[in-house]
Amino acid sequence: MIKNFDRYFEKNDGLETDYMKILYYDLDKDFQGTYNSYQYTRLCTITSGSKHIQVNNGQEFNYAQSDFIILPPHASVHMKIPEKTIAVVYELSDKLLEDTLKKVEIKHELDVDMTSDFVKKNLLIPQVNTHIERIKQYALSDDPNKHFLIDLCSQELAYNLINQYHLTFNDRKKQEPVEYTIQCLKTNLNDPDLTVKEIAFSLNMSPSNLILIFRRATGMTPKAYHNRLKLNKAKELLLHKNVSEVCYDLGFESLSYFIKLFKSHFGITPKQYSMKILQGKYQ
Structure with a gap:
């Protein structure tokens, strides 16, 4: 239960x-x-x-x-x-x-x-x-x-x-797998267990094929896109939560990985970002 x-x-x-x-x-x-x-x-x-x-x-x-x-x-x-x-x-x-x-x-x-x-x-x-x-x-x-x-x-x-x-089935996802994948990534933003394999299975595609067409359309893999979505959300959450809480809320695999990813993406650690926000120095 x-x-x-x-x-x-x-x-x-x-x-x-x-x-x-x-x-x-x-x-x-x-x-x-x-x-x-x-x-x-x-x-x-x-x-x-x-x-x-x-x-x-x-x-x-x-x-x-x-x-x-x-x-x-x-x-x-x-x-x-x-x-x-x-x-x-x-x-x-x-x-x-x-x-x-x-x-x-x-x-x-x-x-x-x-x-x-x-x-x-x-x-x-x-x-x-x-x-x-x-x-x-x-x-x-x-x-x-x-x-x-x-x-x-x-x-x-x-x-x-x-x-x-009149319940029906919309198979639009089969014609628009990239859009469907993006929607899955957004909906499951904080799900650490979401995998490309799971999304590909629901599309009746192989993971390698999904990654290929997703990269062609967006310039990145589904995992990288998912991380970007989570990092952008992290900036919002850091306005009122500490680094550990944000890491947990967004389902990152570890605190060290979250910090490393955040710094690589924004050039600053989550803690430094929070401090600059508090000081009104970060735009």
């Missing part, structure tokens, strides 16, 4: 199958935090309790056990927990949505692209609730084939979401 929205725990806890990842959150009363959907669509439910959420610093609403929300990729949600709450989140892989859309024929009057659509709050209709409960039962069981059973049920769930809510 995950106690907060730390990406490290999300990546290492929960149950993962070929088609989805199931995340269980145990949140105490008055807990606050910012939750991200990262690069995948997420179906968010509440087992007990309730949440007050603000989406991308705009739309605000409450939701509880009778509701669920569909979060598109790269959504940022600030949450306030008014009572002890247990939430279960189903991260739907692109493979699940893509495979389901390939296998079924569903005609809608309008095509709706959920990757760019806003967060949707919906009443938990019986069709969706039935699949969610079955997936939850399989996840908590000792059945040695539970991953297979969850993936079978996940396709039914995906079918209903596509049919009822």
